Amino acid sequence: MTVTHRKRTANDAEKDIAEAGVKYHCDPCSRNITDTVRIRCAICSDFDLCVRCFCSGAELGKHKSWHDYRVMEQHSFPIFDAEWGADEELLLIEGAETFGIGNWQDIADHVGSKTRDECEAHYLQVYVGSDTWPIPDMNKKFDMDPEAQAARKRQRLAMRVNRVPAPVKAQKPMTSQPANHEIAGYMPGRLEFETEYENEAEQAVKDMIFSEEDTPEEVDLKLMVLEIYNAKLSKRMERRKFVFERGFLEYKKNQALEKKRTPKERELLSRIRVFAQLQTPEDYDKFVEGLLKEMHLRERIAELQEFRANGLTTLAAGQEYLREKSNRTSLRHLMTRDGAVSDRRNARLPPQRPTVDESLSLRGSSAANKSAPVVRKPANPLNIQNAEGIHLLTVPEQALCSTLRIFPKSYMIIKEQLLKEHARLGGLKRRQARELIKIDVNKTGKIYDFFVEAGWIQNSDA
Template sequence: MDRLGSFSNDPSDKPPCRGCSSYLMEPYIKCAECGPPPFFLCLQCFTRGFEYKKHQSDHTYEIMTSDFPVLDPSWTAQEEMALLEAVMDCGFGNWQDVANQMCTKTKEECEKHYMKHFINNPLFASTLLNLKQAEEAKTADTAIPFHSADDPPRPTFDSLLSRDMAGYMPARADFIEEFDNYAEWDLRDIDFVEDDSDILHALKMAVVDIYHSRLKERQRRKKIIRDHGLINLRKFQCARTYDHLKKTREEERLKRTMLSEVLQYIQDSSACQQWLRRQADIDSGLSPSVPMTSNSGRRSAPPLNLTGLPGTEKLNEKEKELCQMVRLVPGAYLEYKSALLNECNKQGGLRLAQARALIKIDVNKTRKIYDFLIREGYITKA
């Protein structure tokens, strides 16, 4: 008979007795011939000669107990484990609380024993280091290296900065909540036992496989965050700056294309001045105060000749006719069309007022372009 230490003081952490299904209290019996999984019996079932399937009462056995010294003659293995659990629960240095939880040792005894055997013991320290290095080497290929910052921000809970960081804690280089945070709940009640049928065993294995796939997705998302620096707030600030500059460039580009509108009024100085004042009002967000008029008696401008103008080849016949009648160069029309289509897709529809605010040209031309795109089915009304 061997005397072997158990792994926990809590009876609920051990598998139940195979005879009466009660919690196992030390000492208890382990069959040396059955398993895996291990076959455990309480002393009462063992003395009754309990037999089940392949297990027979004359099998060799082991007595499972932690009532023997390991590091110190006056400390049992059970007390060693109780000490480690108490230090984990109460924190290192809180020796009075540790002693209160253990109940069998004083504050001074707990501190002296822990410092001697778990802190100042070079053999034990080197063993822990080797175990740590082995574990790090084992998980090196799958771990996602989020590195903590030297002076990380520590936003208060539910603050704007905390929400922007999506629960990432730079001081700990980890997240408050994982993706699919409750994936482990599906495994908490699964127990693989010898009595499982083939179908039940296959179902349990399927649940484990599903859990593994969810873990892979969790790691994949962490990898995306790491590779693209999505937790770097400075990069987000640069993105906002870029968006602002891009919007400014777009506005300048649209203003430059408006030069084509001046061409039809260039021979009429009065109409040109009216057009410039009108555009100034539009750019300032005001209602145009100057109606567009030309010199009395002047005839309407002739249709625009598109021959040789860039972008003409990209237009269909109806679009060419529109550009000729509205006197709009093809390049400007294509830009206005693209802007209106993009805004319509974003908003799910487009109103005339939105179109006028977006392209900022003569309101009559905007109306004709807007009506044409509606009529041809390029955009829809909001």
């Protein structure tokens, strides 16, 4: 026997209708005997003959004319469904055994007269959803003429051939993206992970064999092991279904949503993520939304309480307070950074050699200065000619910043804070300026004196 498997395409419409599915050919004469009665040798493996070769006693290879035989007829009558003949049922089971459950396109090509959707729906309805599972209902009766059934089968094949094929959509090629197999070893083609839940569960059953020599206790033990294994598989399927339903494999989408959230929101979500498996996706989304809303309300209440504690009675004043608070925080960071930069620059400056006059002067006055108190040498002025914001300062202000080793941007923030506080209080004391500006008190005092001399603030100490 020669068996041919062929996938149908749109270009096969003009070919013979009977070419769908599995084909049987006479081994001696190679005649197509798919739709006729054929003789199958009961001794030789897969050896079929047409009626003519059988009557003439044809022999080929190891086959002899005196071998036992079986008469194979076309069983087009229905047994489980009026639209499915017995021969189609047999081809469906053969295709499922050959290609595996789920490869419905290959199974449909094996059947030949049914589409993949029809094969899948029929298998799930008759064999899986049967009231007498695990076997289909064997008590169904159909009053239908075999000739009428064969005619309906030919009509279905003709309709399938004449059907206009749907346009083939261009599929985007699979690429190595984080959305598929790079996520925790995910394999999208198999809808599985390289490391599953209870990944070692198969180790207990991979070598298990039921033998006739097993005692009842051994059989019960093996059945118990299989029950445990099935329970682990059920848990594995539940977790896999949970991952698919919640969209955890949509890497880019989840990453974009994560970036939009604040650090506090991300921390809250990481703490309540364990409750996702106890709720439906809709209920969990509502739960998360409610907790985030509660957190925002608590933050707003704490903010309003801070306004009231600082004597603020309007929202506009509160917004101004928040801006000044943000500026003070930025000032602290800038001053810390500026001090670190100045220290690094001073460390990189090479020591300068004194001139001849300076050396003679130092030698002459060394004896006289031995008993004098030690005076700290002032730091070198800071070069701010290329600093950011230098063009916003006057010449005296530039000199002040260079002497105090303060960058123009930091000086502008200090100036803004002092002038705002002076305008709010109607005057400003030196002690208040030191409490407001958290830097070196000597630098704050010199800036305060400079502002008083410039007439920008009024000294309340006088």
